[in-house]
Amino acid sequence: MDVQRGTLALMVLKTVDVMGPLHGYGIARRIEQISGDLLAVNQGTLYPVLLRLEQEGAIASEWRPSENNRRARFYRLTSAGRKLLDAEKNDWEKTAAIIARFFAVRAQDLE
Amino acid sequence: MRPLKRFIARFSNYLAGRRGDERLREEIELHVAMQAEENRRTGMTPDESYRCARLKFGAVEVIREDYGAEKGLPLLDTLLMDVRYAIRVLCKSPTFTIVVILTLMMGIGANVVVFGVLDAVLLHPLEVSDPQNLYQVRLKPWMSGRLLTTSYPAFQDFQRKNTTFSGMAAINAYSSAAISWHGGALREVHGIETSGNYFDLLGVQPGLGRLFHASDEHGPGSAPYIVLSEELWRSSFNADRGVVGATVVLNTHPFTVIGVAEGRFHGTERFAWPEYWVPMVNEAQAEGGYDYLHNRSAPAVTVIGRLKPGVTPRRATEDLNAIEAELSKDYPTTDRGLEMRLIRPGLYGDEGDVIRGFIFSVTVLALLVLAAACANLTSLFAARAADRSRELALRVALGSSRLRLVRQLLTEAVIVSLAGGAAGVATAALLLRLLSRWRPPYGHLAISVDLRIYTVGLALALGSALLFGIIPAWQASQSNPLQAMSHGAEGSPRLRRFAFRDLLLCAQIVICTVLVAASLVAARGMVRALHAPLGIQPTEVMLAEMDLGQLGQAGETALEREKEMIEAVRGIPGVTSVGTANVTPMSGGARGIPVFRTGTTELTFGNSVLSTRRYVISPGYLAAAGTRLLGGRDVSWHDTADTPQVAIVNETFARVMWGDSPAIGQRFILFGGQMEVIGVAEDGKYHDLAESPEAAVYRPSSQEVESDVVFVVRSQRAPKEIARELQRTLGGIEPNAPLSLRSWPDALSGVMFPARAATVALGVMGMLAAMLAVTGIFGMAAYGISRRMKELGIRVALGASKTQLMRAAVGRPMALLGLGSALGLLAAIVARPLLSQIVYQANPSDLVVVGGAVLTMTLLGTAAAAIPAVRALAIDPSELMREE
Numbered sequence: 001m002d003v004q005r006g007t008l009a010l011m012v013l014k015t016v017d018v019m020g021p022l023h024g025y026g027i028a029r030r031i032e033q034i035s036g037d038l039l040a041v042n043q044g045t046l047y048p049v050l051l052r053l054e055q056e057g058a059i060a061s062e063w064r065p066s067e068n069n070r071r072a073r074f075y076r077l078t079s080a081g082r083k084l085l086d087a088e089k090n091d092w093e094k095t096a097a098i099i100a101r102f103f104a105v106r107a108q109d110l111e
Numbered sequence: 112m113r114p115l116k117r118f119i120a121r122f123s124n125y126l127a128g129r130r131g132d133e134r135l136r137e138e139i140e141l142h143v144a145m146q147a148e149e150n151r152r153t154g155m156t157p158d159e160s161y162r163c164a165r166l167k168f169g170a171v172e173v174i175r176e177d178y179g180a181e182k183g184l185p186l187l188d189t190l191l192m193d194v195r196y197a198i199r200v201l202c203k204s205p206t207f208t209i210v211v212i213l214t215l216m217m218g219i220g221a222n223v224v225v226f227g228v229l230d231a232v233l234l235h236p237l238e239v240s241d242p243q244n245l246y247q248v249r250l251k252p253w254m255s256g257r258l259l260t261t262s263y264p265a266f267q268d269f270q271r272k273n274t275t276f277s278g279m280a281a282i283n284a285y286s287s288a289a290i291s292w293h294g295g296a297l298r299e300v301h302g303i304e305t306s307g308n309y310f311d312l313l314g315v316q317p318g319l320g321r322l323f324h325a326s327d328e329h330g331p332g333s334a335p336y337i338v339l340s341e342e343l344w345r346s347s348f349n350a351d352r353g354v355v356g357a358t359v360v361l362n363t364h365p366f367t368v369i370g371v372a373e374g375r376f377h378g379t380e381r382f383a384w385p386e387y388w389v390p391m392v393n394e395a396q397a398e399g400g401y402d403y404l405h406n407r408s409a410p411a412v413t414v415i416g417r418l419k420p421g422v423t424p425r426r427a428t429e430d431l432n433a434i435e436a437e438l439s440k441d442y443p444t445t446d447r448g449l450e451m452r453l454i455r456p457g458l459y460g461d462e463g464d465v466i467r468g469f470i471f472s473v474t475v476l477a478l479l480v481l482a483a484a485c486a487n488l489t490s491l492f493a494a495r496a497a498d499r500s501r502e503l504a505l506r507v508a509l510g511s512s513r514l515r516l517v518r519q520l521l522t523e524a525v526i527v528s529l530a531g532g533a534a535g536v537a538t539a540a541l542l543l544r545l546l547s548r549w550r551p552p553y554g555h556l557a558i559s560v561d562l563r564i565y566t567v568g569l570a571l572a573l574g575s576a577l578l579f580g581i582i583p584a585w586q587a588s589q590s591n592p593l594q595a596m597s598h599g600a601e602g603s604p605r606l607r608r609f610a611f612r613d614l615l616l617c618a619q620i621v622i623c624t625v626l627v628a629a630s631l632v633a634a635r636g637m638v639r640a641l642h643a644p645l646g647i648q649p650t651e652v653m654l655a656e657m658d659l660g661q662l663g664q665a666g667e668t669a670l671e672r673e674k675e676m677i678e679a680v681r682g683i684p685g686v687t688s689v690g691t692a693n694v695t696p697m698s699g700g701a702r703g704i705p706v707f708r709t710g711t712t713e714l715t716f717g718n719s720v721l722s723t724r725r726y727v728i729s730p731g732y733l734a735a736a737g738t739r740l741l742g743g744r745d746v747s748w749h750d751t752a753d754t755p756q757v758a759i760v761n762e763t764f765a766r767v768m769w770g771d772s773p774a775i776g777q778r779f780i781l782f783g784g785q786m787e788v789i790g791v792a793e794d795g796k797y798h799d800l801a802e803s804p805e806a807a808v809y810r811p812s813s814q815e816v817e818s819d820v821v822f823v824v825r826s827q828r829a830p831k832e833i834a835r836e837l838q839r840t841l842g843g844i845e846p847n848a849p850l851s852l853r854s855w856p857d858a859l860s861g862v863m864f865p866a867r868a869a870t871v872a873l874g875v876m877g878m879l880a881a882m883l884a885v886t887g888i889f890g891m892a893a894y895g896i897s898r899r900m901k902e903l904g905i906r907v908a909l910g911a912s913k914t915q916l917m918r919a920a921v922g923r924p925m926a927l928l929g930l931g932s933a934l935g936l937l938a939a940i941v942a943r944p945l946l947s948q949i950v951y952q953a954n955p956s957d958l959v960v961v962g963g964a965v966l967t968m969t970l971l972g973t974a975a976a977a978i979p980a981v982r983a984l985a986i987d988p989s990e991l992m993r994e995e
Contacts, residue, residue, distance in 0.1 A: 024138050025145040042169035043142070047135060048177040055120040055181070056113045066141070073138050084113075 008049050010092070011035065013085040016059060016077045023072040024050060050075060058084050125183045135178050143168055190522075197523040207495065208527060211488055214886065215531025216538060217879050218484035219571045223539035225477040226567045228546070229470050231381075231558040237457055238375045240314025241417070245379075246424060248414040248431065249460060251450035258284060258460050259410045263391070263403055265438060265446060266306075266412050272434045275427040279416035280313075281306040281391060284383060288361040288397055289849040290347070292354075298347060299849045302387035303378060304394045307334065310372075312417060313379070319344070320355035320370025323390050331404050334390040337366040341374040343386040361389070364396035377555070379415060379456045384555045407445035410703070415456050424453045447716040468948035469869070475945060476626060476876045481575060483622040483880060487887045488579035490615040494894045496520060496587040503587050513588040520587055524580025525573065532572025536565060582611075616891050616924065617931045620968070623884035624935020625942065628964040630877025632939075632946050632955050633870045640866035646761075646795015647696060648737025649855035653830060654695060655822040655837050656851045670816055674748065676844050677729060677822070683836045685828040690732025693817035695855075696797050697862045706768070706806070707780040714783060721767045723806040724797050725781075727817045733759075733792060733809070735823040743775045743790030746811035756814055759790040764806035781808065799862055823855075830854045881971055888975035892924045896979045900986065908988035920983035921976045928972040935968075936961055 015030045016022055028043045053059045058081035066072035143164045150160035201208045236242040250260050266281045283304040290300045307325040318341055327334045348354045358365045377384040395402045403411035418427055431451040439448030458466050503516060540560045547558040673691060680689045705719035730747050733740055750757050765774035777788045794804050826833045834852045841850055906916060939955040946955060
C-alpha cells in the first residue's frame with residue numbers, strides 16, 4: 001500500500017504533466033486507463049495524495065469551470081513539481097534497471 | 112525542504128483552524144457525479160450508476176479522515192486535547208496541584224540558583240581571547256591565597272629563556288593608590304601593575320583611547336601611563352571621553368591616562384576586578400617608593416602565559432622547572448629552585464580547588480533536594496493514580512489505549528512540572544540578580560541570567576516530570592479495568608504498591624536526613640570559625656588605614672608623624688589602647704621570609720630553618736589587638752636604629768627554632784640582620800581560619816620603618832562615634848593622606864565568608880529538605896489514613912484502644928522515619944569527603960550533629976504525622992459505616 005501510495009503520487013505528477021491542468025476525476029480516469037486496476041476501486045484515495053502533493057508545493061490547484069460547466073478543482077504541475085518528477089523518474093529508471101538486471105541474471109552468469 | 116514546506120502548510124492550516132473539508136466534499140460530489148454520468152453512458156439505470164460510482168470511489172469516511180490527517184496536525188490535536196484535559200483535572204484538585212508546584216519550585220529553583228553560580232564561576236570563560244590555552248604559573252606545593260609566586264627579575268628570566276610559551280606576562284594585583292584628578296578629591300583605588308605585553312597577550316581591545324604595549328617600556332619609570340577600567344571611568348571620571356590624555360596623580364606621581372579598557376574585561380581574576388592598570392616598570396611611582404623590579408628575593412608577581420600551539424602543559428612545566436633549577440644555581444641566595452605547575456587562572460590561584468569543590472558539593476546537595484522532591488511527588492502521583500483508578504479503568508473500558516492513558520498521566524506530570532519549573536526559574540532569576548548585585552567581601556560575582564539558565568530550568572522540569580510521572584503512569588496503565596471497576600479504590604496489587612511507596616518515602620527521608628545533617632555540620636563549622644582562636648580580639652576594635660609613603664614621607668619623619676598620631680589617638684576619650692602595624696593579620700602582608708640560625712654564613716634557602724610572616728608594630732599594638740604576650744616585654748620606642756635589633760616571636764616560631772628551651776634572649780638572622788628575641792606572643796591565624804600554625808615575627812616600627820600604617824584602636828564607644836573621632840584627629844594631623852576606617856570584625860568578614868557561605872548554602876538546603884520531609888511524611892500518613900478509614904472504623908468498633916489505633920494509623924510512616932533517619936545518618940558519615948569540601952574539618956559523626964539530626968527528624972516526623980493521627984483518633988465508626 002505504501003509503495004502504491006508512492007507510485008500513485010508519481011502517477012499523478014506524470015498525469016498532470018502530460019495532460020495539463022486536470023480535475024480529480026480526470027486524473028483518476030487517466031490513471032485507471034493506464035494502470036488498469038490500481039484505481040479501479042477506492043478512487044477516493046487519490047484526494048489525500050493530491051492534498052499532500054499540493055502542500056509540498058509539487059502541484060497547485062484552483063477552482064475552474066469543468067467541461068460541462070460545473071465548478072471543479074483543477075490541479076496543475078508547478079516548477080518544483082516538475083523537478084520532483086524528473087528526479088523521481090530518474091530514480092525509478094535506475095531502480096528498474098537494477099532490478100531488471102537482477103532478474104535477467106542466470107546462475108551460470110555469476111560463475 | 113519539501114517536508115518543511117508541508118509542515119508549514121499543515122501548521123498554518125492547524126492554526127487557522129481549517130479542519131473543515133468543504134473542498135473535499137465538493138470534489139467528491141463532482142467526482143461521483145462524473146463517474147455516474149460515465150456509467151449512465153454505458154447503459155446503467157440512474158440509481159445503478161450512482162451506486163456503482165460510490166462503490167468505486169471507496170469509503171468516504173475513511174478518505175475524509177485520511178484527508179483531514181494529511182491536512183492538519185493530528186498529533187498536536189490530541190496533545191492539546193490531553194493538555195486541556197490535564198489542566199481541567201489539575202484544577203479540580205487545587206491543593207494537590209499547588210503542593211506539587213511549590214515542591215517543584217523549591218527543588219528546581221535551588222538547582223537553578225546553584226547552576227547560575229556554577230555557570231558564572233566555573234563554566235563561563237574569562238573575557239579574553241582564546242582562554243583555553245591561558246595558564247597561570249604556580250609553585251608546586253598547594254598554597255592558599257598566595258598569588259604572588261615569582262620575583263620580577265626571575266619572571267624576566269623565565270620570559271627570556273622559555274621555549275614553550277608564545278607569551279608570558281607578569282601581574283601584581285595588589286596595587287593600590289590615592290588617585291586625584293584636576294586637584295580633585297583623593298580616592299583610594301585598587302588596580303594592578305602588569306608587564307607591558309599584558310593586554311596584547313590577553314587580546315584585550317581598548318574601549319576608549321589606547322592600551323599600553325611592550326614597546327612602551329624602556330626600563331624603570333619609563334611608562335607613566337594608566338589605563339582605567341570602565342567602572343572607574345564611569346564612577347570617578349563621569350564617563351568623560353576627554354579624560355584620555357589627561358594627567359592624574361597616583362600617590363604623588365603624575366600618570367597619563369591613555370585609555371579605558373573595554374567594559375567586559377575585568378582582568379584575569381573572576382572575583383577581583385581591578386580599577387586600573389599601570390605598567391609594572393612604573394610600579395615604584397604607583398606604589399610609593401617600594402621597588403621590586405630589582406629585588407630577586409621578593410615574590411612580587413603572578414605569572415600568566417599562553418602555551419605555543421601543540422605544547423602540552425606538562426612539557427611547559429618541565430621547561431619551567433629546568434629554567435628554575437638553572438636560576439637557583441646562578442642565584443643561590445635568592446632563587447630556591449622550587450618546582451612549578453600550571454593552573455587555570457581566575458579563581459585566586461589555588462583557591463580554585465576549594466571553590467570548585469564547594470560548588471560541586473553544593474550542586475550535588477541541590478540535586479539531592481530535587482531527588483527528594485521527586486520521590487515525594489512520585490508517591491503523591493502514585494497515590495492519586497490509585498485514587499483515580501476507577502476513572503482510568505473507565506477510560507480503558509471505553510476503548511482508550513493504555514499508551515494513551517500513560518500519555519495522559521505524563522501530560523499531567525509535565526504540566527505541573529513546567530508550572531513548578533517556571534515558578535522555580537523565576538524565583539531563581541530573582542535571587543541570582545540579587546546575588547550579582549551583592550558585593551561579597553570576596554569580590555564581584557557577575558551572573559548573567561541568560562538562555563543557559565532557562566534551558567537548565569526547562570531540562571530539570573522535564574527531567575523531574577519523567578522521574579515522578581513515569582512510574583505512577585505505568586502502574587496505572589497496568590491495572591486491570593475489570594478489577595478496578597468492581598472493587599473500587601481498594602484495588603488488588605495494593606500491597607505491592609504500598610511497598611513501593613514505602614521505599615520512596617524511605618529514600619526521601621534518607622536524603623532529607625543527609626541534608627539536615629549537612630546543614631548542622633555547616634552550622635557547627637560556622638560556630639567553630641567564630642570561636643576559633645585567632646590570636647587577636649577583633650571585637651570593639653576600629654582599624655584606620657593610612658599610607659604615609661603616598662605623601663612622600665619616609666624614614667625618621669614618618670616615624671615622628673606616627674608617634675604624634677598615636678599620642679593624639681590615645682587622647683581621644685574612650686580609647687583604651689592603640690597601636691600600629693604595617694598590616695593586620697588575615698589581610699595579606701609579607702610571608703615566607705627565611706629565618707637563619709646565628710652563625711649561618713651562606714644565607715641560601717637551603718640553610719634556612721623556617722620561613723615566617725613578619726609584622727612591623729608600634730609599642731601598644733599587641734595590647735590593642737588583643738594578642739597575648741606570653742613572656743618577655745613589648746617593643747618600645749627606645750628600641751631604635753642605634754640599639755640592638757629586637758623581635759617578638761610567636762609560639763610556633765619559638766618551638767621550631769629552639770624547642771623547649773626558653774626563647775627570650777635567643778638570637779636569629781632575619782633579612783641578613785641579627786635579631787634578639789625580647790618576647791613571645793601567642794599563636795594566631797595569619798591568612799585564613801583553615802591554616803595550620805604558622806611562624807610569625809613582630810618587629811618594632813622604630814627599627815624597621817614601613818610607610819603603610821594601620822591604627823588599631825580599641826574602644827568601647829560606638830564604632831560610628833569612634834570612627835568620626837578618628838577621622839577628625841588623624842585628618843587634622845595629615846589632611847592629605849587617604850584614610851580608610853573599618854571596624855575589625857567588618858574587615859575580617861572576608862575571612863569568615865567561606866564559613867558564612869557554607870552555612871547559608873547548606874542551611875537553605877537543609878531547610879528545603881526539612882520541608883520536603885514534613886510534606887512527605889504528612890502526605891503518606893494522611894493518604895494512608897484516608898484510604899483506611901473504613902478499616903480503622905471497624906477497628907474502633909471492635910474495641911481497639913487508642914494506642915492500637917495509632918499504631919495502625921501512623922505506625923508505618925514512623926517506622927520508616929526511624930529506618931530512613933538511621934540510613935541517612937550513615938550516608939552522611941559516608942559522605943564526609945563531600946561535606947569537607949564545603950566545611951572546614953567537617954565531622955558528621957560528631958555527637959551534636961548526629962543528635963541534632965535525629966532530634967530534628969523526630970520532631971519533623973511527629974509534627975507531620977500529628978494531624979493525620981488526630982484525624983484517625985477522631986474516627987466515629989457509626990458515622991463512617993453509614994457513609995459507605
